Amino acid sequence: MELKEEEPWLYEHHSKMLQMVAVQVDGAQKGLLQLRKNGHNTGPLKFAKFLEYNTFTYNQSGFQVGNGFLYLSKIGKIKLKQHRQISENSEIKQVTVTKSKSGKWYACITYEIDVVIPTLSFQKSVGIDIGVKNFAYDSDGFVTPNPLNLQKMLKPLRRIQRKISRRQPGSNNRKKALKWYQIIHERIKNRRKDFLHKVSTQYARKYDVIFVERLAKLNMVKNHRMARSIMDSGWGIFTNMLDYKVMTMEVSAKNTTLKCSGCCSAVPKSLAVRTHRCDECGLILDRDHNAAINILKKGLDLFGITLDCGRQNDQLPQELRELTPVEISKRSRKQEASRFAEG
Template identity: 45%
Template sequence: MRKAYKFRIYPTKPQIRQMERSLEICRQVYNRTLAERKKAYEETGKTLSKYTLNNLLPQWKAENPEYNEVFSQTLQEVQERIDLAFKHFFRRMKNGEKPGYPRFKSKGWYDSFTYPQMGFKLKDDHIYLSKIGDVYVKFHRQIEGNVKRVTVRRTACTKWYVSLTIEAEDTPAPIVDLNKVIGIDVGLSSFLTMSDGSCVLNPRFFRTEEKELVRVQRKLSKTEKGSSERKEAIKIVQRVHERISNKRYDFVHQLSRQLVNNYSFIALEDLNIKNMIKDHYLAKSIADAAWNKLITATKYKAESAGSMVVLVNPANTSKMCSRCGLLVEKALADRVHKCDSCGLIMDRDHNAAINILRLGLQSVGIKTVEAHRL
C-alpha cells in the first residue's frame, strides 16, 4: 500500500536559490520536450515515446551544461509528466470530451520537481536532496514505511513543502462493527448530517474571506502592469487564497480523521461534483464545501486504519422515506421530510443519511442494522 506525507521544509537562502534554479531548468526541459513531441507529430504523424525523449537528455546536457545542476532522474521525470499529459489528453479525446492541448509553461509557472527513485535520504530532522544538500524538515508526524518518491513544491506564497510517497505494509481486510457504522449526507446548510442525527456546520471558508478577497483584488486591478506595486498586490491576493485553502485543508483532514477513528464503516454519496457546479447559483457554495476533498481524505485514511468507506448512488436518497421506503417529492427548499404513508417527520438530511447507510450496508451484503432502525 502506498501513502503520502506532506511536510513543510525550511531551506537556507543558498538552497532556495538552487531550488529556484532547479525549477527553471525543469521548466526549460518541459517546454523543450513538449516542442519535440509537437514537432515530431506535425512532421511525421508519429508520437515520440518517453524513452526516446529520455535518450535526448545527454545531448541536451552537452548543449546546455547548466542542466547538470539538476539530478538526472528529476529531468527524466519532467519528461514523464509530458508523457502523462498526452495520455490524459488522448484519453479524454477518445471519451468525447474537449480537453486542452498540453501547454508550454511560462516563467514562474513551474512549481515542483521530483526525485522518482533515488537522490534523497532522510536524516533525523533533515532530508538530503541531490544537488541541493541537507534541508531542514518540520516532521509533524511519524513516517511509517519506506520512502519511494520525493516531490519538492513551491507554493504561490513561496513556501516550500516536500511530499514523501511511502510504501507501507497492507492493512488487514476491514471488519464491520455494527455498533460503529455511519451514513453521511453532505450539504450546504450543514456540511454533513449523519445517520445518528448529529451534524457538522458548514464553515464556509471562502464566503467568510470573500470581502477581504474582493478588497485586495480591487487594489490589484488598480495597479500598473509590470510595476513593483502590482507584484506586491499579487502576493497579497495569493496569501488570501492560500489562507482559505489552508483552512479548508485543515478542516477536512481533522474531520476525516475523526470519522475514521470513530467508525468502522462509513457510507458516503458518490457525487458528480462537475455536473453539480454547473448550477450557476450554487457553484460557488459547492466548490467552497469541498466534499470531494472530504471523501478522498476519508477513503485513504480508512485504508490504513482498517475501516471501510463505501460510496453509494445518491439518487432518491433525499426523497425515499427511511422508514417505509415511499418516495416523497420535495423541492430543494423543503428541509423537513414528511411521509403521508407512515407519518414519519424528520430533518430531510437526517432521513437521507439513514438511507445512505442502508444502501451502503446492502452493498457489502448487510441487510439491516439494529442501532439505526426507527
C-alpha cells in the same frame, strides 16, 4: 539522451527528476483519456506556464534526508523543518518538492512502512449526506455545519481582489497585492484542510464503514460562486480523507433525496424545501437526514443487508444502529475493545 545533447542545460538537473517529468506528462495524458472515456468534455493537454510549474520529484535516487536537512543532487544541502518523524529503517522512495503560491517551500517525503490490514468486519456503519447548507448530515442525525468562518474568510479575499483590479497592470503595487492574494488564499485552503481532517478523523474513530454519495465532482467545481466552489472542492478532498482513514464506500446518489427513508415512497420536493414530510407514513425528518438514511440503506444493500420498507419509522435509526456485523474475527473484537478503552 539525444535531447540532452541539444539542450545542454538539462545536464544541470538530476536525471531521475527529468524522468519524472515525462512520467507526469504521461500520467496526465492517461487521466485525460480516462475522463474522455467516461464521457466528460475535455480540451487538449495544456503546457504549464512557467510561474505555475511549482513541483518537481526525485524518485528512487538523488536525495538524502538527515537530521534537519535535505540533500538533493545538483541542488545541494537544504535546511529542513521536519513536521513528522520518519520511522526508522524505512526506505525513502521519493521526494517531491513544492513551492506554494505564497512562496513557501515544502518537501513531501514518501517511504514504505509495514501496515497490518485488519480483517473486513463492521459493527457500526453510517451514511453521510454532504450538502450546501450543512457540510454533513449523517444517518444518526448528527450535523456538522459548514465552517462558520468560511464567509468571514472570504471577505479579505474579495477585498484584495478589488485592490488588484484597481492597480495598474505590471506595477509593483499590483504585484504586492497579488502576493497578498496568494497568501490569503493559501491560509483559507489550510484552514479548510484542517477542518476536513478533523471531521473525517471524528467519523473514522466512531464508525467502521462509512457510506457517502458519489458526487458529480466535475460539474460541481464549475459554478462561479466562490463560497460554493471552495466547499465543492472540499467534498472531494473529504471523501479522499475518509477513504484512507476508514473503510469508505460510495453509493449512487440517485433518489436519495426523493425517497422516503421510512416507507420508500417518492416524496418530490424542490431544493428550497428543507424538511421531508411523507404523507404515506407520516415521517417528518430534516431533508438531509432522510437522504443520509437512504445512503446508509443503499450502502448496507451492497453487503446484502436489505432493510425492507414499511416498518415503524421512529424505530428505524435505532434498528440500523443495532445491526449485527457480517463477520467479526477475534482480532478485530480485540481491536474494538482496545479502541473503547482508549476512548
